[in-house]
Amino acid sequence: MASDLQHIRSYYSPNDLYNRIIEGLDKLGKNLATITLDDLQPVDEFHIRGDAATRELIALAKFTPDMHILDVGCGIGGSTRRLSRQTGCRVTGIDLSEAYIDTARRLTRLLAMERVEFHACSALELPFEDRSFDGVWSLQMNMNVEDKLAWLAETCRVIKPGGRAIFYEVCGNKNTPLHFPVPWAQDSSMSFLLPPQSFRDQLTLAGFEIEVWNDKTDLARSAFSDVTAPVGEPDLPILGVYLLVGDDIQAKAYNLHRNLDEERVSLIEAVAVKPAC
Numbered sequence: 001m002a003s004d005l006q007h008i009r010s011y012y013s014p015n016d017l018y019n020r021i022i023e024g025l026d027k028l029g030k031n032l033a034t035i036t037l038d039d040l041q042p043v044d045e046f047h048i049r050g051d052a053a054t055r056e057l058i059a060l061a062k063f064t065p066d067m068h069i070l071d072v073g074c075g076i077g078g079s080t081r082r083l084s085r086q087t088g089c090r091v092t093g094i095d096l097s098e099a100y101i102d103t104a105r106r107l108t109r110l111l112a113m114e115r116v117e118f119h120a121c122s123a124l125e126l127p128f129e130d131r132s133f134d135g136v137w138s139l140q141m142n143m144n145v146e147d148k149l150a151w152l153a154e155t156c157r158v159i160k161p162g163g164r165a166i167f168y169e170v171c172g173n174k175n176t177p178l179h180f181p182v183p184w185a186q187d188s189s190m191s192f193l194l195p196p197q198s199f200r201d202q203l204t205l206a207g208f209e210i211e212v213w214n215d216k217t218d219l220a221r222s223a224f225s226d227v228t229a230p231v232g233e234p235d236l237p238i239l240g241v242y243l244l245v246g247d248d249i250q251a252k253a254y255n256l257h258r259n260l261d262e263e264r265v266s267l268i269e270a271v272a273v274k275p276a277c
């Protein structure tokens, strides 16, 4: 794994993550033998609008049970599992963080989902043959990737011709710089945002054709409209994405709110297709 990714990997490497989630479930009175996707949803869907967005993207993707889909930057696998459960497709998730992949595997075992598997690796060096997957699913990972073209070309390489790739991505906007920290980065050394049109150009250069391109910034802004500046000790729920990236999550959410309101970040969803040969 390239050493320049180490600080990003460290950011996404909390201690004892699986056990902390299990303790949280316990405190909430959940029975581990009958745990559901919904029980995990407060902690395992680490993207703007969480499960509501996942369900909309599943409808957009039109993946079918015979397909094998690659989830690039899967985190602890919340949307990976939801995608498989709802469509019946087989899904392989990859992520840079070994801590996240270990947790993803153990949660998936708890749910006895045999069509979902995980590997720890970089999205820039996927350990798969050309044309291995029927489609790709990638939710809010691009922000940590400096070389977008290398990542997107690598993604395009592993899809079969005619395959569809779903992207749900935070991009830059008219104004810079960002307020830090944000949920995906402690500081500017880990955050690489392109304005939406430049991100779209990179997709095309990597070999994709754009089938759907929707600006979701207004929805993101509404989702964060009530977030206020944190005061005093953090008031954290039993389960939440702070378990993934630290107790300063309220400051990160507040900065995301400001960045959205001040047109420093935007949110897009896209369906990109690898042309049939």
Ligand SMILES: C[S@@+](CC[C@H](N)C(=O)[O-])C[C@H]1O[C@@H](n2cnc3c(N)ncnc32)[C@H](O)[C@@H]1O
Binding pocket: 005, 008, 012, 044, 045, 046, 047, 072, 073, 074, 075, 076, 077, 078, 079, 094, 095, 096, 097, 100, 121, 122, 123, 124, 138, 139, 140, 141, 144, 145, 183, 184
């Ligand atoms: C904001 S989280 C989103 C996780 C997941 N897609 C979700 O929606 O719950 C970003 C994820 O991208 C992963 N990531 C960042 N850079 C990566 C890279 N170069 N290769 C693979 N994963 C990466 C991080 O480890 C993290 O899990």
